[in-house]
Amino acid sequence: MNKKKENKKKNKKLGWLWMISLILFVILLAGMVLLYRNSKEKEEEKTLAYTDLIKEMSFGNIEKVEMTVGSTTIKVKQKNVEEEKTAIIPNTESFVGLVQEKVAEGNEIELVQKPKNILAQIPSFIISFLPTLIMLALFIMIFKMQGLGEKGKVYDDTERKTKIKFEDVAGLDEEKAELVEIVEFLKRPEKFTKMGAKIPKGVLLYGKPGTGKTLIAKAIAGEAGVPFISMSGSEFIEMFAGLGASRVRKLFEKARKLSPCIVFIDEIDAIGSRRTSNSGAETENNQTLNQLLVEMDGFSSEETIIVLAATNRPEMLDKALLRPGRFDRQITIPAPDLKGRLAILKIHAQDKRIAETVNLERIAEDTAGFTGAELANILNEAAIIATKNEHEGIEEEDIEEAVKKVTVGIEKRTRVYSDKDKKLTAYHEAGHAVVSRYLPTQTNVKEVSIIPRGVAGGYTMYKSDEDKYYISKTEMQEKLIALLGGRAAEKLVLDDISTGASNDIEVATKIARDMVTKYGMSDTLGPIDFQGKEPYEMQLFGEDIGDKIGQEVKTLIDTAYNDAQILLKQHRDKLDEIAVALLEKEKINEEDFKRFFNE
Numbered sequence: 196m197n198k199k200k201e202n203k204k205k206n207k208k209l210g211w212l213w214m215i216s217l218i219l220f221v222i223l224l225a226g227m228v229l230l231y232r233n234s235k236e237k238e239e240e241k242t243l244a245y246t247d248l249i250k251e252m253s254f255g256n257i258e259k260v261e262m263t264v265g266s267t268t269i270k271v272k273q274k275n276v277e278e279e280k281t282a283i284i285p286n287t288e289s290f291v292g293l294v295q296e297k298v299a300e301g302n303e304i305e306l307v308q309k310p311k312n313i314l315a316q317i318p319s320f321i322i323s324f325l326p327t328l329i330m331l332a333l334f335i336m337i338f339k340m341q342g343l344g345e346k347g348k349v350y351d352d353t354e355r356k357t358k359i360k361f362e363d364v365a366g367l368d369e370e371k372a373e374l375v376e377i378v379e380f381l382k383r384p385e386k387f388t389k390m391g392a393k394i395p396k397g398v399l400l401y402g403k404p405g406t407g408k409t410l411i412a413k414a415i416a417g418e419a420g421v422p423f424i425s426m427s428g429s430e431f432i433e434m435f436a437g438l439g440a441s442r443v444r445k446l447f448e449k450a451r452k453l454s455p456c457i458v459f460i461d462e463i464d465a466i467g468s469r470r471t472s473n474s475g476a477e478t479e480n481n482q483t484l485n486q487l488l489v490e491m492d493g494f495s496s497e498e499t500i501i502v503l504a505a506t507n508r509p510e511m512l513d514k515a516l517l518r519p520g521r522f523d524r525q526i527t528i529p530a531p532d533l534k535g536r537l538a539i540l541k542i543h544a545q546d547k548r549i550a551e552t553v554n555l556e557r558i559a560e561d562t563a564g565f566t567g568a569e570l571a572n573i574l575n576e577a578a579i580i581a582t583k584n585e586h587e588g589i590e591e592e593d594i595e596e597a598v599k600k601v602t603v604g605i606e607k608r609t610r611v612y613s614d615k616d617k618k619l620t621a622y623h624e625a626g627h628a629v630v631s632r633y634l635p636t637q638t639n640v641k642e643v644s645i646i647p648r649g650v651a652g653g654y655t656m657y658k659s660d661e662d663k664y665y666i667s668k669t670e671m672q673e674k675l676i677a678l679l680g681g682r683a684a685e686k687l688v689l690d691d692i693s694t695g696a697s698n699d700i701e702v703a704t705k706i707a708r709d710m711v712t713k714y715g716m717s718d719t720l721g722p723i724d725f726q727g728k729e730p731y732e733m734q735l736f737g738e739d740i741g742d743k744i745g746q747e748v749k750t751l752i753d754t755a756y757n758d759a760q761i762l763l764k765q766h767r768d769k770l771d772e773i774a775v776a777l778l779e780k781e782k783i784n785e786e787d788f789k790r791f792f793n794e
């Protein structure tokens with residue numbers, strides 16, 4: 196929550212800066228135009244065409260000519276005319292000759308020659324460059340604000356200490372218990388150093404996005420009452436080369452001044468990924484990473500600085516980061532379990548008007564696999580939906596709609612589609628639903644719909660799994676069958692296939708590939724990790740290992756597709772009934788669905 200605020204603040208500042216520079220630019224432009232027009236008008240009044248000048252001269256009407264060395268712009272004073280005028284002459288030498296000729300003829304013309312006036316040229320020089328200069332200055336300012344200069348964000352005095360406490364972090368009880376120690380270190384470092392204990396320098400938080408890593412890092416700072424300086428790994432490497440390292444240096448300079456404090460480096464994988472090749476970006480990363488290591492090795496335990504870093508790709512990290520005295524503590528932040536989800540929902544329900552009838556426990560049961568950020572988002576969406584529906588408070592249906600919105604996208608009832616498309620979608624979705632019904636490991640169908648949502652033409656929603664730590668091979672195989680049930684139904688009934696199955700195919704392929712290359716579930720290839728290996732590493736397993744993997748993946752998919760078709764042929768009556776019902780009602784819920792199977 197706080198981070199959003201910060202960002203908003205930063206954005207606001209940036210927005211203002213852009214506004215001001217835009218306004219300045221417009222004013223400047225307007226000024227220039229005015230100036231130009233004014234001078235043009237005046238020029239018109241005050242200039243004398245060359246031909247007129249020659250004429251006037253032959254009439255003897257010119258009294259005085261003033262020339263500047265090296266310039267073809269001259270000043271002339273006519274008889275009987277008060278004002279001096281300017282004229283542009285094609286060639287100074289021949290003009291001087293002309294004047295001398297006239298003088299020789301008896302005309303009284305005063306010819307004055309002036310030295311080059313450098314000062315006189317400065318104003319126009321400045322004026323023409325001023326806008327560029329100002330824009331340049333502004334750009335530099337904006338860049339600075341975006342963080343080329345000072346980068347470590349320290350909250351200003353009122354905000355420097357985050358107000359987030361452990362109680363704001365729901366679930367994660369064990370993780371919090373582990374981190375309490377860090378809070379103690381920060382609060383009373385001398386207690387530990389007296390005992391001869393070395394204070395840990397770095398803690399790495401592993402976990403997928405939205406699981407609350409930033410939140411918990413802030414909570415540590417909040418609990419200890421110390422400043423929280425944060426920076427994201429990707430910020431280190433954007434923009435210019437060589438800057439990453441200097442930013443790291445600045446970050447730690449600031450940390451030293453504010454110690455005891457917490458330095459939080461988000462997305463540390465962006466700078467700390469394994470040092471392998473020698474490409475440009477890599478070298479740049481290395482400098483940044485090396486600087487980080489130098490800094491971490493550099494500060495003594497008297498300077499109580501604890502570096503917290505977060506990543507969702509621990510396998511990418513350079514091993515040097517994990518050595519003792521650096522990030523030697525690692526804590527995994529998991530996606531919340533049922534208890535955790537309920538706790539998170541309760542926290543985020545606090546500032547919302549939720550109807551008494553809402554059963555948050557049921558919502559928690561229905562949202563297995565959701566992260567804290569997603570749950571917070573769902574409640575927020577639900578509040579928006581409830582407002583639109585003009586409900587007194589957020590009702591359960593609002594929350595359910597929010598879950599669907601977050602997972603499949605918003606309902607698009609107005610999208611027109613042909614009867615043929617409708618039939619195809621109906622059979623496709625009925626295919627998924629019927630197939631899953633006959634697969635023991637697959638969860639029950641919760642809703643089948645042919646109302647388009649997001650990019651999907653229709654969808655089949657399943658009941659949420661209970662929290663599981665492991666997924667069996669059988670379960671994965673059956674998941675493949677369920678995923679391909681849509682395509683199988685299209686083929687079986689319409690004897691043609693459509694693009695509507697593309698997402699199913701994508702997901703199925705990924706599962707099949709993981710089964711073979713990550714989970715070692717292929718009988719022929721055995722329990723070997725093939726994932727993310729460099730080609731030379733793969734060669735260890737034989738020249739044609741790529742072919743073999745491909746073959747295994749294909750076999751898994753082919754088998755699943757075939758099984759789906761067999762199931763659908765066996766239960767063709769159910770498939771037809773459900774497809775017809777979908778065409779009629781557009782949406783079938785759990786109870787309706789069970790009725791087709793006399794449950």
Ligand code: ADP
Pocket residue numbers: 196197363364365366367402403404405406407408409410411505539542566567568569571
């Ligand atoms: P991460 O840094 O792991 O990507 P964040 O800490 O930024 O995740 O979490 C984003 C938001 O999700 C938080 O600001 C908070 O609103 C919500 N959130 C995530 N996990 C929790 C949790 N355990 N308890 C309460 N809110 C949470």
Ligand code: MG
Pocket residue numbers: 405408409410461505
């Ligand atoms: Mg984060």
Ligand code: ZN
Pocket residue numbers: 623627681682695696699
């Ligand atoms: Zn599908």
